[in-house]
Amino acid sequence: METDRVIPQHVAIIMDGNGRWAKAKGLPRNMGHAQGARVVERILEDADHMGIRYLTVYAFSTENWSRPDPEVKALMNLLRTYMKTSLAKCAKNNVCIRVIGDKSRLDEDLQRAIAGLEEATKENTGIHFQIAINYGGRDEIVRGVRALGERIAAGELRPEEITEQMIAASIDTAGLPDPDLLIRTCGEERISNFLLWQGAYTELYFTQAAWPDFTKEELERAIDAYNRRERRYGGLKG
Ligand code: IPE
Ligand code: IPE
Ligand code: MG
16 A cells, blocks of 8 residues: 555645644744744655655745734744755755745845745755745736736737746746645635645645644645545546
8 A cells, every 4th residue: 555655746735723733732822833833844854755846835925914013023033044044954955945925025134045045955956845925826826917918018928829838937836836735734624825826626635733733644644645536637537
């Protein structure tokens, strides 16, 4: 059984429940985020060892700015620390990092740290690790459509020439395969504006475990469930 299991090429994760995890322990929400950040690092390594080629995690949505200012600051500081400290580890593990989302709203030092890490890891051939920051599926499509609109306005493109491939190439995940499996932790069963375009045929998996409690065993369970699915893409089983 184990051996003929298919490992999904691209796994996406909505890392939810940091706040509830902390609350249940009588801790401040930010402690949940701090623990959540440690779990991301472990799961990245586990995913790599399991043979997952692309891992995309939702770290901060376009809607998360509406949280109280101290919580937004704490989340940004965790991301800042990650960007500034993980270069050696990424080099050692051959990880290629890309941040998706609208980076222009982030503090300049964070933008610089992201650009530096992306540049330093871009030739790495190991796992591709995408971190979604100030990311919204709708926002990403708006930005992509604007870019195509500018090409039309410049006379380089006609509206009838726009294809699905062109839209896919105009959004933040350009060049990446669509996710095969999307995991959401902590019980909510919604997409919350994550990978709307890319997730057209993604298999969905929901677990009650809060993100700070997520483990390699949980990831294994999600992959086992994925292996029991029958993917059809609108056609009939081949
Ligand atoms: C996920 O945990 C992390 C982010 C959305 C940044 P939450 O902070 O949403 O935790 P809950 O859902 O309130 O428990
Ligand atoms: C989705 O979680 C965003 C991230 C995990 C970064 P939220 O907790 O923000 O989503 P909702 O509000 O429950 O839909
Ligand atoms: Mg939440």
